[in-house]
Amino acid sequence: MTKKSFKEISVNIKNAIARTNFKIMxxxxxxxxxEEKKKNSKIFYHIHKCGFHDDEWKIGKILEIxxxxxxxxxxxxxxxxxxxxxxxxxxxxxxxxxQELNDTKAQIELLxxxxxxxxxxxxxxRELAFEExxxxxxxxxxxxxNCIFLCRKDQIEYWKKRLNHQDYIVYKIEIYGEPFRxxxxxxxxxYESYNSICKHALAYWQYNSSKNFEDDEYxxxxxxxxxxxx
Numbered sequence: 001m002t003k004k005s006f007k008e009i010s011v012n013i014k015n016a017i018a019r020t021n022f023k024i025m026x027x028x029x030x031x032x033x034x035e036e037k038k039k040n041s042k043i044f045y046h047i048h049k050c051g052f053h054d055d056e057w058k059i060g061k062i063l064e065i066x067x068x069x070x071x072x073x074x075x076x077x078x079x080x081x082x083x084x085x086x087x088x089x090x091x092x093x094x095x096x097x098x099q100e101l102n103d104t105k106a107q108i109e110l111l112x113x114x115x116x117x118x119x120x121x122x123x124x125x126r127e128l129a130f131e132e133x134x135x136x137x138x139x140x141x142x143x144x145x146n147c148i149f150l151c152r153k154d155q156i157e158y159w160k161k162r163l164n165h166q167d168y169i170v171y172k173i174e175i176y177g178e179p180f181r182x183x184x185x186x187x188x189x190x191y192e193s194y195n196s197i198c199k200h201a202l203a204y205w206q207y208n209s210s211k212n213f214e215d216d217e218y219x220x221x222x223x224x225x226x227x228x229x230x
Contacts, residue, residue: 041174043217045151045230047159050167057171057226064223065148074124079117083110091117121192126197129188133201141180141205142221150179150218156230158214169229177222182207184215 048057052069079091084106088095090112098110130144151159156170162184186207188200 007134008191030076038152040058042179043227044173044175044179044220045153045156046148046150047165047170048162048169049163049165050169050170057169059226059228062225065146065221067146068144068148070149071127071145074127076118077120077124079121081110081113081117083113089219119190125194126188129194129197130201130204134205136203138205144219147180147219148219148224150175150220152212152216153230154212155214155216162215163200171226172228172230173218174225174227176224177220179218181216181218181222183213184217201225 034116048054051070066103067119069082080088080090081091081094082100083089083094089097094110095114098106127144134143136143160168160170182204186204188197192200
């Protein structure tokens, strides 16, 4: 075997050792990152409304919310309703149609449908205002558009009543960052003006308290792990 061959063997061995060391270092760094992540992890609970991506919500799975269904529904909402022999009628046309019928029963039914439509628009206006204020003044905080809403264990019953879902599953989840906390009572009322809603939004995003309250709501952006059902 020539000296050149020995040199080549030596270089190959050094490269192999370097690759091995790099792999060991990479694995060590990954373990350190995983341990650090675990150390900073927190346990929260999420009330999942059934019928929205149910197949994704499996115990042991790691998920990341990019746009929550609550906001998506408001953004995609259109005020079309079914009334008597008419289907998918714009609300304003349905009102004109029922007025012509002069039918009290139809008018009462229309009031109920109109209430739902107005409620959705009120939610949309509120969320647009809250997001506008967040982007202007609190860009570092999680968006209500893209977050997952969480609560503590002692709040589960409160939020189950407030959300009033007929079909839901409460999940215990592990998060790997600090959620933003504010309070439901700081959300605006349905009858308030846009300017008043923006003032509420300012108070909501500025909120900071060391005390726990029943109506606390937690906003979190990032990956989380589904640990169990509650």
